[in-house]
Amino acid sequence: MIENVDLTLVDWSRAQFALTAIYHWLFVPLTLGLSFIIAMMETIYVRTGNEEWKRITRFWMTLFGINFAIGIATGIILEFEFGTNWSNYSWFVGDIFGAPLAIEGILAFFLESTFVAVMFFGWNKVSKKFHLLSSWLVAIGANLSALWILVANGWMQNPVGMIFNPETARNEMVSFWQVLFNEVAVSKFLHTISSGFLLASMFVLGISAYYLLRKREDFLAKRSILIAGIFGLFSSLLVAYTGDSSARTLAKTQPVKFAAFEALYEGRQNAGLVAIGVLKESDRKLGEKAVNDFVFKVQIPGFLSVMTGGNKNAYVPGLYDLVNGNPSQGIMPVSEKITRGRTARDLLAEYKVAKQNNDLQKAGGISGMFRDKKFIDDYFRYFGYSFLGKPEEVVPNVKVTFYTFHLMVMLGFYFILVFAMALFFLFRGTLFKNRWFLWVALFSILLPYVAGEMGWVLAEMGRQPWIIQDLMPASAAVSQIGSGSVITTFILFAVLFTLLLIAEVSIMIRQIKLGPKH
Amino acid sequence: MNILISAVNRLFRFYHDGFRTMSWWGKRVWIIILIKLFVIFIILKIFFFRDFLQKKYETDEQKSEYVLDQLISK
Numbered sequence: 001m002i003e004n005v006d007l008t009l010v011d012w013s014r015a016q017f018a019l020t021a022i023y024h025w026l027f028v029p030l031t032l033g034l035s036f037i038i039a040m041m042e043t044i045y046v047r048t049g050n051e052e053w054k055r056i057t058r059f060w061m062t063l064f065g066i067n068f069a070i071g072i073a074t075g076i077i078l079e080f081e082f083g084t085n086w087s088n089y090s091w092f093v094g095d096i097f098g099a100p101l102a103i104e105g106i107l108a109f110f111l112e113s114t115f116v117a118v119m120f121f122g123w124n125k126v127s128k129k130f131h132l133l134s135s136w137l138v139a140i141g142a143n144l145s146a147l148w149i150l151v152a153n154g155w156m157q158n159p160v161g162m163i164f165n166p167e168t169a170r171n172e173m174v175s176f177w178q179v180l181f182n183e184v185a186v187s188k189f190l191h192t193i194s195s196g197f198l199l200a201s202m203f204v205l206g207i208s209a210y211y212l213l214r215k216r217e218d219f220l221a222k223r224s225i226l227i228a229g230i231f232g233l234f235s236s237l238l239v240a241y242t243g244d245s246s247a248r249t250l251a252k253t254q255p256v257k258f259a260a261f262e263a264l265y266e267g268r269q270n271a272g273l274v275a276i277g278v279l280k281e282s283d284r285k286l287g288e289k290a291v292n293d294f295v296f297k298v299q300i301p302g303f304l305s306v307m308t309g310g311n312k313n314a315y316v317p318g319l320y321d322l323v324n325g326n327p328s329q330g331i332m333p334v335s336e337k338i339t340r341g342r343t344a345r346d347l348l349a350e351y352k353v354a355k356q357n358n359d360l361q362k363a364g365g366i367s368g369m370f371r372d373k374k375f376i377d378d379y380f381r382y383f384g385y386s387f388l389g390k391p392e393e394v395v396p397n398v399k400v401t402f403y404t405f406h407l408m409v410m411l412g413f414y415f416i417l418v419f420a421m422a423l424f425f426l427f428r429g430t431l432f433k434n435r436w437f438l439w440v441a442l443f444s445i446l447l448p449y450v451a452g453e454m455g456w457v458l459a460e461m462g463r464q465p466w467i468i469q470d471l472m473p474a475s476a477a478v479s480q481i482g483s484g485s486v487i488t489t490f491i492l493f494a495v496l497f498t499l500l501l502i503a504e505v506s507i508m509i510r511q512i513k514l515g516p517k518h
Numbered sequence: 519m520n521i522l523i524s525a526v527n528r529l530f531r532f533y534h535d536g537f538r539t540m541s542w543w544g545k546r547v548w549i550i551i552l553i554k555l556f557v558i559f560i561i562l563k564i565f566f567f568r569d570f571l572q573k574k575y576e577t578d579e580q581k582s583e584y585v586l587d588q589l590i591s592k
């Protein structure tokens with residue numbers, strides 16, 4: 001049972017993973033987006049032959065290089081943590097994680113050792129076209145590299161394409177394509193890379209605004225704002241679109257997380273989408289958990305129903321429905337899922353006894369049941385629920401989920417506005433007159449980082465208690481190690497990553513102040 | 519054979535020249551990369567992040583047995 005587990009160990013292991021992932025994500029999105037911006041700028045240079053565009057490309061390539069180099073290998077620590085802190089999970093996922101991560105590793109190695117080298121060392125040594133091709137391949141490769149990580153993460157959010165083998169205690173991939181085209185993975189990939197494009201565009205816009213404020217690098221700044229404005233506006237609209245489709249997928253695959261996004265406790269038809277709201281803990285309870293009521297809210301009537309079901313009459317289940325069940329809507333109570341999960345787990349225990357007693361016929365029969373579709377659909381898919389003590393444990397922290405979601409969405413609309421205004425002022429030739437906007441653009445550099453991290457907090461905290469949706473809670477995934485060692489490495493990471501961040505920011509600021517070489 | 523030697527030679531010179539003529543920031547980030555890789559792969563991996571199952575068990579059967587026990591007993 002979940003209450004027998006050392007929760008300090010689980011919490012510290014989660015905190016360490018969160019810290020590592022958050023720091024890692026400070027470096028990744030700029031690489032994803034800036035690589036494309038550089039490739040576009042270089043394309044203009046190759047097509048026009050204008051040396052100014054080469055200068056612009058090389059300047060942004062320098063900043064790309066600093067970020068790329070400092071960020072490289074920070075993600076590998078996450079893999080170390082899987083093996084050390086989350087060994088039950090690592091074993092249980094089997095080759096589902098191994099295959100995408102191996103592809104990612106090979107891709108990253110070839111990408112980094114060849115095309116990045118051509119990008120930086122190849123000016124005047126290889127032909128213009130080959131250099132340009134390398135820049136595009138770096139951009140495409142970096143984003144494809146992200147695909148494999150997100151495929152692995154998508155599987156954790158919506159496990160598909162596998163069968164559990166009781167003999168090895170591992171999940172075995174039966175359909176690579178189901179894992180790759182998992183609807184959660186696809187929408188997550190598109191949403192994540194477009195948010196990286198947006199972040200990089202804001203980075204370019206903000207630094208260009210800095211140059212205009214300092215009345216220097218006029219040509220570079222205006223041309224960069226043109227590219228960043230167009231790419232940023234396109235990306236921010238794509239982020240909104242993919243965010244909408246991600247939410248639609250989520251409503252289907254992780255309905256508890258979706259209801260927590262909106263702090264929706266009572267399910268209903270014609271459900272409204274909360275635009276802004278403030279929550280307060282009430283006296284009402286969902287099991288033993290306090291219910292959060294709205295102190296105030298502004299909502300768009302019927303929009304949540306339309307978003308999830310295509311029309312206003314669509315029923316959107318709330319947390320009460322999802323925990324206690326709602327037979328009229330065909331929603332199974334969590335208590336029933338716990339019972340079914342325990343049936344699957346008891347059968348696993350029987351399998352072990354049969355094997356110990358050398359009763360191969362019985363062991364073979366049970367093993368066959370874990371491959372049977374009906375058993376999988378009716379019992380094994382609820383395996384993780386067997387570790388839960390109380391039904392309400394499936395509800396994540398509603399306040400954190402609600403506020404991170406709404407702040408992220410608000411920032412999303414803000415970004416659309418900033419990019420639209422940048423293009424408007426640029427085409428009107430009034431960028432210099434509107435210095436206030438240049439300051440806004442400069443300080444907005446940080447905001448996509450905030451929005452991106454919010455997105456990850458939302459995705460990962462919103463799916464608690466699960467490490468693999470419905471199959472394994474975090475408490476069952478953790479290794480039996482001392483929490484002291486996890487706390488030590490947590491502090492080590494905090495120091496290491498902070499030093500790396502300081503190094504990156506200081507080298508980058510120095511290069512920005514220096515500007516492009518004349 | 520000569521073509522291969524020439525290609526390897528050109529590749530070597532490409533990287534050699536690239537590193538030799540590296541800018542200030544390039545040298546700085548390479549120092550950081552090397553320190554970081556040392557910390558990650560030598561200090562962290564060897565002393566703090568040994569694979570839990572690898573450390574305790576030798577064979578896959580033993581690992582499966584252990585995880586199965588964990589799944590049943592938790």
